[in-house]
Amino acid sequence: MYFExxxxxxxxxxxxxxxxxxxxxxxxxxxxxxxxxxxxxxGLLKEISRDIQREQDRQHATNNIPDSVDSKESV
Amino acid sequence: MTWLSNGSPSWQWxxxxxxxxxxxxxxxxxxxxxxxxxxxxxxxxxVWGLAFAPEDAKQGxxxxxxxxxxxxxxxxxxxxFIMAIAGAIGLIWKMKISYMVMKSAAPIGAVLxxxxxxxxxxxxxxxxxxYWVWDARITSMLILLFLYxxxxxxxxxxxxxxxxxxxxxxxxxxxxxxxxxxNKSVDWWYTLHQPATxxxxxxxxxxxxMFMPLLVMIVGFYLFYAVALxxxxxxxxxxxxxKTSWVRELANAKAGR
Amino acid sequence: MARKMNSGFVAWLRRxxxxxxxxxxxxxxxxLFFMMxxxxxxLGLTPEAARLGEVAAGxxxxxxxxxxxxxxxxxxxxxxxxxxxxxMLITPQxxxxxxxxxxxxxxxxxxxxxTLVSPLLGLMMSLPSAGYLPLLCSLALGTACLSLVGAxxxxxxxxxxxxxxxxxxxxxxxxxxxxxFGTATVSYAVDGLNWLPPLALxxxxxxxxxxxxxxxxxxxxxxxxxx
Numbered sequence: 001m002y003f004e005x006x007x008x009x010x011x012x013x014x015x016x017x018x019x020x021x022x023x024x025x026x027x028x029x030x031x032x033x034x035x036x037x038x039x040x041x042x043g044l045l046k047e048i049s050r051d052i053q054r055e056q057d058r059q060h061a062t063n064n065i066p067d068s069v070d071s072k073e074s075v
Numbered sequence: 076m077t078w079l080s081n082g083s084p085s086w087q088w089x090x091x092x093x094x095x096x097x098x099x100x101x102x103x104x105x106x107x108x109x110x111x112x113x114x115x116x117x118x119x120x121x122v123w124g125l126a127f128a129p130e131d132a133k134q135g136x137x138x139x140x141x142x143x144x145x146x147x148x149x150x151x152x153x154x155x156f157i158m159a160i161a162g163a164i165g166l167i168w169k170m171k172i173s174y175m176v177m178k179s180a181a182p183i184g185a186v187l188x189x190x191x192x193x194x195x196x197x198x199x200x201x202x203x204x205x206y207w208v209w210d211a212r213i214t215s216m217l218i219l220l221f222l223y224x225x226x227x228x229x230x231x232x233x234x235x236x237x238x239x240x241x242x243x244x245x246x247x248x249x250x251x252x253x254x255x256x257x258n259k260s261v262d263w264w265y266t267l268h269q270p271a272t273x274x275x276x277x278x279x280x281x282x283x284x285m286f287m288p289l290l291v292m293i294v295g296f297y298l299f300y301a302v303a304l305x306x307x308x309x310x311x312x313x314x315x316x317x318k319t320s321w322v323r324e325l326a327n328a329k330a331g332r
Numbered sequence: 333m334a335r336k337m338n339s340g341f342v343a344w345l346r347r348x349x350x351x352x353x354x355x356x357x358x359x360x361x362x363x364l365f366f367m368m369x370x371x372x373x374x375l376g377l378t379p380e381a382a383r384l385g386e387v388a389a390g391x392x393x394x395x396x397x398x399x400x401x402x403x404x405x406x407x408x409x410x411x412x413x414x415x416x417x418x419x420m421l422i423t424p425q426x427x428x429x430x431x432x433x434x435x436x437x438x439x440x441x442x443x444x445x446x447t448l449v450s451p452l453l454g455l456m457m458s459l460p461s462a463g464y465l466p467l468l469c470s471l472a473l474g475t476a477c478l479s480l481v482g483a484x485x486x487x488x489x490x491x492x493x494x495x496x497x498x499x500x501x502x503x504x505x506x507x508x509x510x511x512x513f514g515t516a517t518v519s520y521a522v523d524g525l526n527w528l529p530p531l532a533l534x535x536x537x538x539x540x541x542x543x544x545x546x547x548x549x550x551x552x553x554x555x556x557x558x559x
Contacts, residue, residue, distance in 0.1 A: 242556055
């Protein structure tokens with residue numbers, strides 16, 4: 001290691017504040033670019049399956065009424 | 076037309092890549108490995124650059140910001156070109172997936188540009204004594220951020236997916252033609268007004284021990300970019316293909332039904 | 333064939349000039365805007381001649397840019413509303429040429445008047461006397477660039493209800509090289525340097541814009557105007 005100990009690595013002759021804050025912001029921003037789409041993907045899949053469920057429920061409801069079986073279910 | 080259907084194998088991947096379904100499944104298999112590679116390379120480069128590389132004679136330890144500033148700036152610029160190329164492919168070959176890639180590339184590029192700007196400003200404090208200096212490189216980055224903002228804003232301005240994709244593809248292409256002109260003119264403007272200050276990043280004169288970690292970080296950022304782009308594109312696929320049977324099956328399988 | 337291509341350019345140029353002549357009040361507004369903002373600057377900054385003279389070139393250029401931006405928004409708006417844009421899109425003529433005609437008309441009705449009143453503003457803002465001719469030349473070339481690039485932005489946002497603000501967001505970053513070379517032309521002259529090189533660069537920008545912007549605007553209109 002270039003620095004003698006951990007403290008020196010943190011301090012970096014007074015430049016530590018700048019270097020580490022830059023690193024911290026970068027890490028947070030990069031993580032956000034990964035975590036946000038993952039969370040959104042879960043939400044999307046849930047939303048789609050809920051939509052399908054609702055559609056099926058509606059279809060069941062219309063199927064139970066004998067008159068409206070044909071032609072309307074595709075809507 | 077039989078040659079098209081049984082096909083020369085060299086073009087088959089191109090047509091397959093155009094299928095959102097194929098892309099979704101295949102990229103799902105790539106993702107874990109790609110993410111692992113990105114994580115390892117980035118960690119390796121960061122530890123090497125921050126803790127093991129020697130310090131700069133003039134700027135001291137603050138120069139270590141180079142290991143995130145330069146790769147981020149690099150990717151921010153290439154990201155714009157990647158976005159424009161994806162848009163051009165969409166306009167020329169009418170490939171659905173390339174518009175999705177284009178839309179996904181915009182926010183990623185904007186975040187990388189923001190990182191480059193932020194780290195540049197923080198680096199400026201110990202180097203120039205001020206957070207913001209109208210340095211050529213940083214000014215170009217700011218303009219790049221505006222260019223990204225324009226593409227994102229146009230993307231959301233249209234309700235029709237088709238119009239939004241095509242309009243922002245055209246804007247991205249116009250921006251691509253302009254980026255070299257903007258960079259050159261800003262460089263020229265900067266030398267006009269401030270002839271001699273310390274330049275952030277003077278790569279050719281860098282010592283090998285300093286340069287190697289930078290190279291590793293650039294590779295790491297490229298891998299990271301690929302991971303982020305694939306993740307965002309997969310969401311865009313789900314959003315736009317939500318009526319297709321394969322997405323519905325996928326959603327049902329995830330929901331455990 | 334050549335005559336037909338040409339007629340698209342001339343016909344649309346003549347039509348737009350005629351329309352502009354009928355709506356003289358609207359045409360005058362960018363120039364009025366230009367003049368009014370320039371009274372704000374001494375009020376906000378300083379009435380001192382020496383300090384005003386230093387920033388005069390840059391300020392005049394920024395104001396000219398904003399004035400152009402205000403008017404660029406309307407370049408296709410009324411044509412889109414009354415359907416003549418649709419008509420232009422289905423004519424057999426090459427689309428970029430009629431567009432170039434429209435853009436030329438736009439420059440003649442905004443860029444050129446702005447250029448012509450700029451010496452007056454220079455006088456009011458105590459621009460050093462060496463700067464007048466470069467200011468005129470650079471504005472003449474530069475505002476033409478602004479109209480051309482602005483046309484692409486206007487084409488991209490024509491069918492949007494609140495396109496004006498978005499248009500400025502899209503176009504402003506693309507304007508940066510123009511303003512850099514435009515102000516440099518004037519400041520070179522004021523500093524006693526040869527001001528032709530930056531002017532030549534501005535001319536190069538103009539040549540590139542003439543070649544590319546009508547094409548990009550045509551592509552954009554085909555996408556946006558049908559939505």
